[in-house]
Amino acid sequence: MDYKKDFKKITYQVKLFRKLFKKIERKYIFSYFFLTLIGRILEVLSLSIFLSLFFVEKKTSQFSWITRLETNYALLLIIIIVIFRGIALFYIKINRESLRINFSNTLKNKLLPEFLYAPNQLLIKLDRINITESLNSYIDSSCSSFNQFNKFIESLISTIIYISGAIYFGNITVLPLLLGIFGTFLSAIIIKNNSWELGKIKLKFNCEVSKIISEATFGIKTIRLSNSQEWIIDKYKNVNKNLLIIQRELLRRESFYSMLKDFIIISFLFIWFLFYKGEYEKTYVLFLILLTYKASGFINSIITSYRLSVSNLVGFEKLLNIREILDQEKSLKKEKYTQLIPNIKDFEIINYFEWNTQNKLLNRLSKIKLRKGDILIIKGDSGIGKSTFMDLLSGNIDENSSFWKIESDNNFINLKSLEGARDIKKLIGYCPQNPYLFESTLFENLVLKNNLKDKERKILSTKIEEFLLLTGISQRFKNFSINEMMNLTLDNFSGGEKKRLSLIRTWLRDCPIEFLDEPTESLDSENSLKIKKIILKRSSQKITIIATHDESLSTLSTINLNFNNLKNINLKTLYL
Numbered sequence: 001m002d003y004k005k006d007f008k009k010i011t012y013q014v015k016l017f018r019k020l021f022k023k024i025e026r027k028y029i030f031s032y033f034f035l036t037l038i039g040r041i042l043e044v045l046s047l048s049i050f051l052s053l054f055f056v057e058k059k060t061s062q063f064s065w066i067t068r069l070e071t072n073y074a075l076l077l078i079i080i081i082v083i084f085r086g087i088a089l090f091y092i093k094i095n096r097e098s099l100r101i102n103f104s105n106t107l108k109n110k111l112l113p114e115f116l117y118a119p120n121q122l123l124i125k126l127d128r129i130n131i132t133e134s135l136n137s138y139i140d141s142s143c144s145s146f147n148q149f150n151k152f153i154e155s156l157i158s159t160i161i162y163i164s165g166a167i168y169f170g171n172i173t174v175l176p177l178l179l180g181i182f183g184t185f186l187s188a189i190i191i192k193n194n195s196w197e198l199g200k201i202k203l204k205f206n207c208e209v210s211k212i213i214s215e216a217t218f219g220i221k222t223i224r225l226s227n228s229q230e231w232i233i234d235k236y237k238n239v240n241k242n243l244l245i246i247q248r249e250l251l252r253r254e255s256f257y258s259m260l261k262d263f264i265i266i267s268f269l270f271i272w273f274l275f276y277k278g279e280y281e282k283t284y285v286l287f288l289i290l291l292t293y294k295a296s297g298f299i300n301s302i303i304t305s306y307r308l309s310v311s312n313l314v315g316f317e318k319l320l321n322i323r324e325i326l327d328q329e330k331s332l333k334k335e336k337y338t339q340l341i342p343n344i345k346d347f348e349i350i351n352y353f354e355w356n357t358q359n360k361l362l363n364r365l366s367k368i369k370l371r372k373g374d375i376l377i378i379k380g381d382s383g384i385g386k387s388t389f390m391d392l393l394s395g396n397i398d399e400n401s402s403f404w405k406i407e408s409d410n411n412f413i414n415l416k417s418l419e420g421a422r423d424i425k426k427l428i429g430y431c432p433q434n435p436y437l438f439e440s441t442l443f444e445n446l447v448l449k450n451n452l453k454d455k456e457r458k459i460l461s462t463k464i465e466e467f468l469l470l471t472g473i474s475q476r477f478k479n480f481s482i483n484e485m486m487n488l489t490l491d492n493f494s495g496g497e498k499k500r501l502s503l504i505r506t507w508l509r510d511c512p513i514e515f516l517d518e519p520t521e522s523l524d525s526e527n528s529l530k531i532k533k534i535i536l537k538r539s540s541q542k543i544t545i546i547a548t549h550d551e552s553l554s555t556l557s558t559i560n561l562n563f564n565n566l567k568n569i570n571l572k573t574l575y576l
Contacts, residue, residue: 141315380563
């Protein structure tokens with residue numbers, strides 16, 4: 001029964017390896033293995049094989065002329081071949097590392113955009129640690145598996161060529177070679193590594209360690225204020241302890257395997273020596289022992305590379321599981337979508353905005369219609385679904401059920417489905433209820449753009465200074481350059497400061513539609529009034545949608561939507 005399980009496991013691993021290699025362009029793999037073959041053929045003609053020629057005569061061999069060479073010429077030939085072999089191995093190493101690096105970059109560069117653009121209904125199936133680890137540990141583990149499998153193939157080629165050459169040049173070397181090979185394989189069978197199972201456990205604990213470090217880093221203020229340092233330290237120690245146990249177990253098995261391998265090989269060689277001790281000189285016996293250990297070393301390299309490759313393959317399995325979830329986006333695109341915003345400049349000012357949905361659960365909220373200058377105020381008790389509804393209108397959730405109609409002075413367009421949701425975001429500036437600051441400069445935090453020209457930077461820097469002053473937060477950055485890195489380790493920005501920075505970030509985008517979720521939350525009356533004045537001034541040429549508990553903001557409204565008056569609508573089901 002165990003053999004059936006082992007066979008199924010190996011078959012499954014082979015399928016994973018096939019999928020892994022499909023991620024790489026064939027021309028790179030072929031060039032790598034071609035260089036490997038050349039390098040190993042040269043290795044056959046290098047020192048280990050040529051030394052055997054000094055001990056074995058084979059007059060019928062087409063290489064018998066080598067045995068008749070003077071020592072100086074033979075050594076010169078060996079040196080030339082070793083040099084060429086070294087050059088080949090040099091290119092093999094560079095090629096292998098280039099393959100690994102390119103493979104890693106390809107996976108990361110492809111996966112990150114897929115995460116960022118994935119529909120919420122797919123992201124909800126992934127926890128944060130899975131997303132983080134897929135871009136780090138899972139991809140690194142996949143690359144390590146790919147790299148080790150390449151070494152496995154390389155070692156296999158080397159072993160075949162080496163043993164073939166050794167047998168060809170001298171029949172007397174066959175028995176010691178076979179003893180070394182048999183002894184190494186026997187040791188591997190007796191001391192099983194269980195690479196797959198232990199690899200899974202090790203990856204699990206590595207992910208838990210990363211998760212705890214992430215929680216400790218981003219939640220350090222909460223931990224310190226709650227005096228809960230020991231709680232997070234204990235969690236970290238316990239997981240590290242389990243990880244250490246796994247690492248020790250792997251080390252113990254590897255050590256037992258090496259010890260048993262040496263013992264079996266020495267025993268076999270000793271028995272062989274007892275039978276043939278009178279037939280050969282000591283130097284020749286020593287050479288055969290070295291030859292046997294070299295063959296054993298090749299076999300050991302095959303076994304070790306395969307085990308390491310399988311151990312790291314579990315990361316690729318995890319990565320595939322995540323890819324399967326993200327690939328479900330294709331099945332969500334049921335309707336053929338063709339219309340996109342042709343020119344964003346045609347929609348710098350929007351006269352009409354309409355949102356509708358096919359979701360039958362939201363019939364009472366369908367057909368939201370707004371015009372330029374409108375301020376829609378969304379009110380209701382905490383947790384009733386105001387922010388969720390804002391996410392619906394802006395295409396952040398339930399994208400495939402939504403429709404948008406946009407009209408400007410010069411154009412109109414109908415947007416729908418996932419692509420439409422992505423396109424509508426070009427027209428929307430959104431200040432979320434819980435702002436996030438990035439470990440970067442204040443300028444980059446507010447602009448969220450790269451590769452700006454000097455003129456653009458100057459214009460934006462001036463606008464930032466103006467908004468900092470208007471929102472009453474300029475004093476906070478009095479001795480701080482907007483191009484200086486922000487230290488967020490201790491989360492030393494208040495809720496009100498984060499909110500105002502998030503508002504500035506939204507206003508700098510200067511989009512025709514602005515979503516503001518609790519824009520005056522955590523602000524005193526004086527600063528709330530400043531924010532209110534900015535909103536009112538900007539609203540005349542925009543469509544503004546605000547979710548709030550602030551009654552003073554309600555006075556700005558042209559349209560009110562009170563969720564307390566809407567019954568039997570549970571927007572939270574959209575996240576399930």
